[in-house]
Amino acid sequence: MNKFRLVLSLFLALASILAPICVHAQEPPGEKPLAAQVKDWQALLDRYEKTLAKGDLDDDRLVEIRTELASLRLEARSAADLAQPLVQATRDELAALGPPPGEVEPPEAAGIAAKRKAISERLANMEGSLKEADLVITRADGLTERLQALRRSRFTERVLTRGPSPLSPSVWRKGVQEMAEAATALRQDFAAWLAGDGTAANLRQMRWQLPLAVLTAVLIAWPLRLWFVRRFGYVELTAEPSYGQRLRTALVTGVIRTLIPSAAVLALYLGFTAGNLVSDRIQAIAEPLAAMLAMFFFVVAFCRAALAPGEPLWRLVALGDHSAKVIARIVTAMTAVFAIDAVVNVWGERFEWSVELMALHNFVTGLSIALLLLVILRRRIWESEAGAARWPGLRYALTLLVYAIPIAALPGYVVLSRLLAIQLVLSIGLYVLVTVLAKIGDEFVNHTLSENAIVGRHLRSNLEISSDGIDTLNFWLTGLVRLSVGLAGILALLVLWGAGGSDLNAWLYEAVFGFKIGNITVSLADLAFGLLLFGGMLVLTRFVQRTLEHRILPRTRIDPGLQHSIRTAVGYLGFTLALLTLISAAGFDLSQLAIIAGALSVGIGLGLQNVVNNFVSGLILLAERPIKVGDWIVVGETQGYVKKISVRATEVLTFDSASVFIPNSELIAHPVTNRTYADKVGRIVIPVSFTYGTDARKACETLMQVAAAHPRVLRQPGPFVFFKEFGPSSMNFEVIAFVADVDTMKSVTSELCIEIDAACRRDGLSMPYPQRDVHLDFDQEQLARLLARLGAPQLSPVAPGALPSDGA
Missing domain, CATH: 1.20.58 (Methane Monooxygenase Hydroxylase; Chain G, domain 1)
Structure with missing residues (x-):
């Protein structure tokens, strides 16, 4: 197989796989x-x-x-x-x-x-x-x-098989002689072709048209090429270009540098062949030459676009200027060697060259490739900016393989030498191609999911996917693209090393349409179809949830907590149906789920019981709705608003704006205070104290007037005031009022306290300080020193056991 037709062979292999599938798809069953x-x-x-x-x-x-x-x-x-x-x-x-029926049963x-x-x-x-x-x-x-x-x-x-050695002088003599004979025969054919009557007439007819057309094409194509390079190539930027900009610029410049010279070569070839200016023998020489020139332009253009020898800011690989220039030159020279080798091989097959001449050609080709590879494998080229050599083990292994190329050819194993040289270079080129395609895939996915792209905006706005969700989707999509490119590279490598299209047919068909692992048949096609249905049903579920949340449920009188429960239940139902669809489409028998559930019950009993308990508790919370999103609940020392009820836990947003995740089983097994279960009416209790001697009726009337005058205090049930108790140093009252929204309790409480303070000052109602009795235990000497320091008169001594007089 011609190795330069690798991609074409791969496509033909894939087509040969799809052809019988299409035939069977179109065949009526039972024909x-x-x-x-x-x-x-x-x-x-x-x-x-x-x-x-x-x-x-x-x-x-x-x-x-x-x-x-x-x-x-x-x-x-x-x-x-x-x-x-x-x-x-x-x-x-x-x-x-x-x-x-059995033997004893009726027939x-x-x-x-x-x-x-x-x-x-x-x-x-x-x-x-x-x-x-x-x-x-x-x-x-x-x-x-x-x-x-x-x-x-x-x-x-x-x-x-050992053939003629290139060290043998007889091989060189016969090869050089045959080359001279071939050149003489070609010159004679060319002279005979020129001397022909038809050729002379055609040349006279195209004497001016063909040169003028070529000159016009050059005058138009060259400025156009320069304009494209200046417009889409290495433009000046204020900041360092991103990798995506560098990749896009490399692709554009590579295409521009490839198309124009390739189009010129194709125009010349078609111009000569269409005008019947060449004989069949010369056309047999010109056809592979034109094809290899187009290949040469393609490889050199994209190599220089990726390495950017004169533009380090636009370089796709982390190489220095010297390394980039050397590698670009080596790749150009190696491409020229491959092009010449391909042309000579075609000529040798068509003109039946001898074994000695082909052996010399293969030896020169292998030796040229080996020398170029040794240059490109030098340590200096692969040194990083810090001076350390990169991939030393790989370079040593490649160097040994390169030395094996001429060593195998010298004793006469020219075919082995050529195989090593060609396959080694093509494998390296295939690795580079797969790496570039993977990078292109990454940039395509990143651009598609960005905020500036239509798909990215749709995912963010319509499906409400967060930034973290976009990052996760980006990770999986880039991984899928890389996996696909890697598998395609493996298939191409198999073709490169001799696997035929029929081999790929069988392997791919087994992999895609079913291969057995024990008694289980695994089909990648069914699995991919199931994953596609799974993703589609998840997207549909998300769309139904958004429609319910934004268009249907807000127009009903259902409270927000029940709306959230409905939306969550739809999500659970959609996910369950999508999972069952995936299992069924992947080829698994749903009747076997009982066996799977039995196997899972062992794991549930050992380590998953808490997870299942929380999941079932979450379903109970959504069904019975003792709490719902937006409720003010108190669980132990935690209180706040229910923000989200998920599969495992319930998120509670405290008044300090901290999120507390409470397992759902805790909300089922332990007491929970829901302050907004039936409605959002809240009760305010304000304790107020007055000094003894205050008129209790007047105090009650003042407090009642303040509570009833507040605009956010409900009239039904209305506020009321209690004379609660006689305290140790005060008369204690309680003001009780109700508000329509429990969220306003703190602000209304503050406003009522301010109004109560102002009313008490206005009506002369005093609020006491706490009274405390302090007892000091001093002896006579300590008390005398204290009085002396304070400048007070000394106390008369008191006999032991006697009580001081009232004047003491």
């Missing part, structure tokens, strides 16, 4: 019975076995048989998959009749017995056909393994 198809497949396999038994097949015939076997295997697998539902339907019909009706017999026979035939289809697949796998073993042995023999 040909499975038993008849099995007979055709068995006959075809018998013919393949006889063909392989002869042993005189060339490589092209082996590849052809391998492709036909892969197609046959895919067809058998697809037909068996299509027949499975019919077999299951027949089993269901038989099960609907129930078990046959069943003749019609039922006849139907049971017919269904049983049909089921047996269908199951037999399925088993024969599995046998066909097994035989096809065996023949494929034989073919693969034969191809591997031939490939190994061809690679390890």
Whole structure:
């Protein structure tokens, strides 16, 4: 296989996978019975076995048989998959009749017995056909393994076969002589072509048109190219460009630098061939030359766009100026070597060059690639800015492989040398391509989810996805893109190292449409379809929730807490249905959920009981609604407003603006005070004290007037004042008032206290200070010193046991 057609081969492999699928999708079911198809497949396999038994097949015939076997295997697998539902339907019909009667039971009706017999026979035939289809697949796998073993042995023999050594002088003599003969023959063909009557007439006809057209194309294309580079290329910025800007600029400049010279080469080639100016032999030389020139322009343009030798700010890789310039030159030279190698190989096949000449060509090509790789693997190029060498182990391994290229060619293993050189460079190029595609995918996802993009704005506004949700979605989407690019790179690497399209057919079909792990069949296609349905149902659930929240529920008289419960219940229901849809679409039998639930019950009993307890408690809270969003609750020492009731816990926002997460089971198992359960009416209690001697009736009237005059105090139930008690040093009263909204209790309490203070001052009602008796225990000497310091007269001594007089 031509390695330069890697991408084309990959697309052809994918197309060959999709083709039988489309055919089967369009085929009406039951057009040909499975038993008849099995007979055709068995006959075809018998013919393949006889063909392989002869042993005189060339490589092209082996590849052809391998492709036909892969197609046959895919067809058998697809037909068996299509027949499975019919077999299951027949089993269901038989099960609907129930078990046959036992020996001691009365016989069943003749019609039922006849139907049971017919269904049983049909089921047996269908199951037999399925088993024969599995046998066909097994035989096809065996023949494929034989073919693969034969191809591997031939490939190994061809690679390890020792040919003419490039060190032999006879090889050089014959090769140089053949090259001289080929050049002479080409010159003679060119001279004969020029001397022909038709050529002379065509040249005279296009003597002015073709040069003028080429000159006009150059005069138009070159300024256009410069304008595009200046307009979309390395423009001057005030700040350092982001990686996305650098990537977009590299892609634009790479496309511009590729299209214009490639278009010029294509125009020249089409101009000569369309005008019948070249012979068939010269066209056989010009055609691969034009194709390789276009490839050369493509690789060099994008390499220089990514490395940006003269523009370090726009460089996509962390390399210094010297390293970027050296790598750009090496890649340019290596691309030229590959282009020349491809052209020479095509010429050698078409003109049947000798083995010696091709050996010399392969040796020179491998040696050139090895020298260029040794230059690019130097330590100085891969040093970081701190001077440390990057990836030393990888560089040493690649260096050993590079040295093996000329070493293998010198004794005559030229094919092995060429294989190492070509595959090594193409594998490195494929790695670079996959890395660039992954970066492009990351930038595309980031741009799509940004606030400036339509999708990003829709996700933020319509679906109300937060910034954290956007970051999570960005992470998973970029991971999915990288996984897809990585898998495509692996497939391309398999093609690069010799895997054919038929091999990829079989592998991809097994991976996508079902492979067995024990007794379980895993289908990536069903799983992807299930995930798609799961995501779609989640989006639909989110849309229904938003519609209920913003359009339907606000127009009803349902309180906000019940609205939140309805919205949450819809979310739980939608998630449950989406999960069941995913399980069903992925191919799992829902009847097995009982077994899964039984297995999970062990884990629940061991470590998940708290989680399940909180989940069930959350459902009870949403159903019975002892608390709801917006309620003012008191749980132990925590009080605040219910902000959210989730699956595991309830979020309570305290008056200090702190969020407290209380497990749902705590709200079910322990007492909870809900201050706004029935309504939001709140009761205010203000204690007020007056000094003894105050007129109690006047005090009650003053307090009642203040409470009744406040505009936010309810009239029904109205305020009232209690004479509560005679305290140790005051007469204690209580003012009780009600407000419509419990959230206004603190502000109304403050305003009432201010008004009560002003009214008491106005009416001469005094509020006492607490009275305290202080007893000082001093002896006579301490008391005398204290009085002397205070300048008070001394007290007369008192006899022990006597009481002081009143004047003392």
